Amino acid sequence: MNQSIQIYENGGPEVLRWEETPVGRPGPGEVLLRHTAVGLNFIDIYQRSGLYPLELPKILGMEGAGVIEETGEGVENFKLGQRVAYAMQLGAYCERRTINAEKLVILPDGIDDQSAAAMMLKGMTVMYLLRRTHVVQKGETILVNAAAGGVGLIL
Template identity: 50%
Template structure:
């Protein structure tokens, strides 16, 4: 038996219940991981509320890091004692879990368990956004919404290291300082300023090549007004709620724009892509292009409180649960 957080029905943070569950031996192609740290992400809130469907009851959490304590039949790339991290199927909010070996990546010794538990989903998200969805290069003008958030800070850091001119939107002066420290050249206080007007001022009317939007409803369609003709709008999250359906002709009206709604899980569906993306991310960390700040740590039993803080958008940076 292991302790785990389970959700029996969609709801608020109170739907997260600490329970004891059975943990069988890993099956063929699986490994069993004893968690040392568990990543907390907005996708966990989407699962809990039912915005992203799941079969009840379920254990939330798509990201974690720890040690392999058992391997199933047919697993050859991992052995007991290996330090690993993963982004994969539900089941992360637990002391230990079984997971497909194809979902697991060896964790470099230079990366702590706590860092590993927050860099897989957020770091690989930054990787596919900056290196695959739109290949950011020197001189590109980039707008990052929620630049002080977990993914936002990584986007600011990495885009700046790639030579881009980064503009971030944030909710407070304190968060502006975080985004600027991460690599943004300018920070816009979206609660008191119209960010689309400020972007036009900052760029002297040239606007941006790409907008990375993990906020959703609150920043759309104004994000389109921040893009130069043929620019790309990238929606990768819905922290303020989903973007409602819109007339695709709006993209023509705003300058023959492109728009996409990519998913990390599509990008890592093939093992080779997953490995290549992780290698690129860890190299970026080694080169100093990404700095993984120590995340805020909370006991697994406090998952509900952590969700409440994250959902209210009162947090900055990353958070982990410690079993």
């Protein structure tokens, strides 16, 4: 069986439930991923509290890293035992999950699973700020508020 953290109602940490949940076999284009680390983010708190409404019940968590245990039909860019990470895919608070292979990135040996799981979503935010909100040019100065947070540390 598969352990996960789910919510059935909105609220504080007391609504989190650790329970057994089924995990299916990967369908076409999917892999079965065994998590080795998951990221914790403010969006998880906002979803749990109801600030960002979700259809309940729901397994929380938006990013993670792990090892591929099985591949579905048509998955050619990933292999069994490969270390990968992902972001922006609700349902990370579990031991195992199926996930669309197109949402995964291969982890190089120099990046450990915990670091990858902790930085994917924050790294995307940094890229958005530096390349989309305003393309920072050589010689420009930027002000980083809350530099001790995840995004600030990457900046």
